[in-house]
Amino acid sequence: MPFITVGAENSAPIDIYYEDHGSGQSVVLIHGFPFSTASWEKQVAALLPAGYRTIAYDRRGFGNSSQPASGYDYDTFAADLDTILTELDLRDVVLVGHSMGTGEITRYLGSYGSGRISRAVLLSPIPPYLLKTPDNPQGVERSLFDGFMQAIRDDRFAYLTSFCDSFFNYRQNRGRLVSEEAYRAHWNVGAQASAIGTLACVEAWLTDFRDDVSRIDVPVLIVQGDDDQVLPYPVTGQRLQPMLPGSRLVTLKGAPHSIPWTNADDVNREILAFVTAPAPAMARR
Template identity: 45%
Template structure:
C-alpha cells in the first residue's frame, strides 16, 4: 500500500494519504468524490495511463485507507493536503481533475496556493461554485436538504449509502445505467470511510463558498456535468461556472447522472484526454 505523509493533525500525528501513481509523462491528478476513494477512478486511471500520461490519484483524509483524524475536514486543510501531494511528488505542469466534492479541492487549491505547479483544471459533476442557498446565493440548495443527509447518516449510515448509490448513478425503475455489482462495489468503497469524516465533509462541501477561489483561475478550465444530475443539479453548479471562470469550457452530458465516470466512461475518458492534450473538448463532445 502506498502512502504519502502530508502533515500533522492537531494532536501531532502524521496524516497519511493512500495513493496510486501510474505511468510516465505529463501528470494528471485525480481527486475523488464523497464518500468514495481514489478507486472510483478505475476506468480513468487505465485510459489516461494508456495515453502516455502519469496518473496520480489519492484518497483524502478520513476516507478509504487514508488516515482518519477527528479534525481537519475542511477545504483549507484539504487544499493543503493536495499541495503536499504535488510537492512531495515534485509534480510540474499538472492537470487537476476534481469530481463532485473533489472539485472543491481544485478550486480552493487554486485560490489558496495560487495554482502552483498546475497548468490545467477540470471540474466533473463538481460542487462548485457554492451549493448552499444564502441571501447572496439565492440559486443554491436549501440547508434542509443537507440536514436530511446528515440525519440519514446518523440514523443508519449503511442504509443511507445504499439509497445514495442508486441516486448517484441514476438507477430507477426504468433506468439501470450500472450493474448491481457496480452498486455493491460502490457501497463497499463508501462504507470504509470514517463516520465522523463522512458527516463533517457533508457540511464542508455544502457550505463552502468557492466563488472567490474560482475567480483566481487563469489556466485552461473544463467543466463537465450530467444533465440529469439529481445530487448536484447542473443549474446550481456546472451551468453557473462560467460566471466565475469566464474562459471555462462547459460541456453537459445530456441524460447523464451525477456519477457519470462509469456510465459515461468512454466519453469522459476521451474528453479528459483531449483536454490534457490541449484540444477543444466542446467540439469533440458534439460528435458523440
C-alpha cells in the first residue's frame, strides 16, 4: 500500500495512506469523521471515467494511516495535506472535502495559499465556526461537544452507533437512501479508528475558521443537506456561503449529513459541473 511519511512519534514514522488512480487534472478527496478513503467510492466511480486523476487519503488516526497520540488539530491536518501535495507534486488541484475534510481545505488555503489549488468543493462543511461565543452567537453550546467527548470516553462503540444514526438520518432513510449493510460498513470503518484520535477530533471541530475563510481566493462549491443532523445547515453551509464572494451553495432538500453516499448522484453531478465550468473572473482576490 502507498504511504507518505508526515512525521514521527518516538521510534515510529507517522505514515499517511493514500490511493492514486487515473490521469488528468488531480482531484484530492479528504474524508469525514470517523471514516476513511472508503467513503469516496461513489465519487471515484464518477470522476475516473470523466477523465480525472483521483487521490484520496486517510487522515492520521483513521483508515490505514498511522495512529499517533497527537496531531489531531487543524494546523497539523493542513500540514499533512501540504506534505501530500508537495510529495506528489500536485498542481491545478481540485480539493474536495466532506465534513471534517472541509476543515483541512479551509485551513490549508488560509495558511498555505492557493498556489497548487484551482478550486475547492466543501460538502456538509464544518466552517466557519461551530462554537457559540460572545462574538459568534450563532454557534452551538460547548456543553453539547463536552457530552460527545464524555460519550466517547464511556463507550466509543456505542457513541459510534449514535453518530452513524445521525450521519445517515438512519430512522428516516434506512432502506431508502442507505442500506443496513452500508450503515454497518461505515460503522466498522469508524470502529477501527484511533480511540485517541476519535476523542481529540471533537475538540478540533471547535476550530475558528473565520480568518481562513477570508483568505480563500479560489472558486468554491458548497453542497449540504438542509436536514443535516451532524453539522446544522444554518450554522455551517448557509452561513458560510455569504462569507465567500462568488461561491455557490447547493442545498439538497431533506438530505442528511452523509451526502457523498446517500445523495451521490446529486453530489457527483454538482462536482462535475463545477470542475468543468469556466472559473469566475472575480474568484481570485
